[in-house]
Amino acid sequence: MRMSSADAVTRERVLLANVGETPAWPGARTLALTPIRSVPLSLSTFLPFCLSAFPFRRSAFCPFCPSAFLPSCLSSCLSAVLLLTLGAGCGRGPLVDAQQVPAVFTTQALPAEDPDAAIWRSVPEHRATLIVQDVTEPKLSRPGVTLVRVKAIHDGRSIVFRLAWTDTTKDVIPETGRSSDAVAVQFAVLPGTDLPDAAMGETGKPVEICYWKAVWQDDHERARNGGADRVATLYPSMAVDHYPASANPSAQVEMERRYAPAAAAANPVTVPPQAGAVQELLAEGFGTSMVPADQKATGRGVWARDTWTVTVARPLEGGPGRSNLALGRRSYLALAVWDGADRQTGSRKMRSGWVPLFVEAVRP
């Protein structure tokens, strides 16, 4: 099948758009979601790139060597070649957007809790780099996960992020000296490009964080399977003769206050989120995070073959005091990953700076 040069240009726009408000146009949806394995490489496909007044304002990164700055004209050709090559029958990997997270639009059901859904295969991916958190003490002393592969898909109302990173151990239940694997996606609450510090915001410039934690998910799964609680899972052979809390049903509330005050106080870290394993937080700088009453995010993670793959779903419009991701516009997100085996928790984390996020406009 030969594609017209116009179609090729359209695909190029969807994949590499680095301008703020490019509207979508008819035909783009179909092309974006169709695997492009069968596109032949022909000069006529690429000539329009070189000759058109295509607004590549700045040079792009070579997707294989982020430190190499290419002149924009060459980069557009090269990127197009590389991207199309990747998709064109070598069957090696997903489409990669080096510039940003492109959240593509779909009318299909969103895979809010399914990281392995088939629909993800056709969604382009962005590779976000993580660095150690070294802004505030305690800092992370040993680097861990440095790469998170991010995909995003939305239906005009909700958006789902798929995050994948390498983690050789599955760390779920925290105990002394070990924490739960976790990942977080952060958004700026106030619109505009005057972003707060990516390190959890600033006073007066709040950030909203969608925080997935493996232990909360495990809590739900164990409850569904009628299984053991956290302590019995950590110590399968444990035996306890008597808990005062179980002796006197009418004193249960008082017993819980005394022996599990965090549970009695409904500490958000003690009780897993209602639905799914994602908790939303608001923060204005490190050490200030709080959990608002209105929780709308959900998500699910799967650990297989040394990789965590987690979906985080949230409404595009968070409402007043929360972040709103406008359609057809660029916003930003930041990421953080915690590896429980390395006792990464709290501020001991790998984090990214602000990564551009482009939420594709709704197409009829």
Place this chain on the structure above:
Amino acid sequence: MARVHNWQLGRDMSYWYSESRPKRQFGAVFDINKCIACQTCTLACKTTWTSGRGQEFMLWNNVETKPFGYYPLAWDVELLNALGPQTWDGSRYTGRTVFEAAPAGERVLGWMPKSVDYAYPNLGEDETAGRVDKGMALTLPQQIWMFYLARICNHCTYPACLASCPRSSIYKRPEDGIVVLDQNRCRGYQECVRACPYKKVYFNPSTGTSEKCIACFPKIEQGIQPQCFVSCIGKIRLQGWVNPPDKAREDNPIDYLVHVRKLALPLYPQFGLEPNVYYVPPVNVPDPFLVQMFGPGAPAAVTTYRNAKDDKTLCGLFALFGSTERTIPFFRIQGDFAVALDDNHREFARVPLYEPVHVRPAEDRLYQIMRSNTT
């Protein structure tokens, strides 16, 4: 980092927050010479506070044998090793505190235990510092030694747990200086577990938050002493209020033992936290070990204690230990009685210094029989 004054070190030091002493500071004295490691204190605390899910391993009060016992394993030797030389120039500490020795990127020099380190709290129990060899006999001074160290949270003036929390979830109550961990605010980072040099904060895997000794503050608020104090069989403990040296009062039991007689000493003062639980050092232990554990005042305290039997004030004060459930803010010796006084200096308890003695003659003249000596 701020500069604060630590009187136990005889100098200023660095701390994460600026100096802010409470209205009254919870203080305690434990007389190690009387402890028999019956663990009644441990059970009193466990029954009251740590009988919940996830708290099974926690001993907010524990009693370990020194030199070879620990809970958790190696809690003190790990830190003593990492801290480097802990030197004193008279009563002035010339080494580093855990705050001053904090590595880059950290607020406190600490170390993170593993859950298995809590699994054997009786390790080293009743183990002596040397072997009992054939032909050995009891001599004074003793050839081998061991002692029991009963420990609770020290409710330090400069807590490392408080300084280490990135969310400021730990605070010191302004009314009584008791250090408390906010169970609503904690998000289970375990920085406090890592930072506390005495390892008296514990992570609860069931709730995902950390927990610690609360000095039974609901009891303190009612003017009565904590569970572990009240249940002590050996009557080794007394709870009161401790002042900094410039505000010390002779009629305050804790001030008297700590500041006036310098008989009660802080635990590992070189860590720099200004702990508020003070110990009368064991008299059977060699000086170097005591100095490392209680500071340079230990040998003099041992001498004072050995001569206490001739000191009416000291004898009377020790008689007040374990004599009442109420906190003893003030005391006085009145004749042959030790009198406990409340906040308004009004008597609420008195203890005789001398046990009444009755002599029963061996022969019962009335019944023409010799009395038996068994009871």
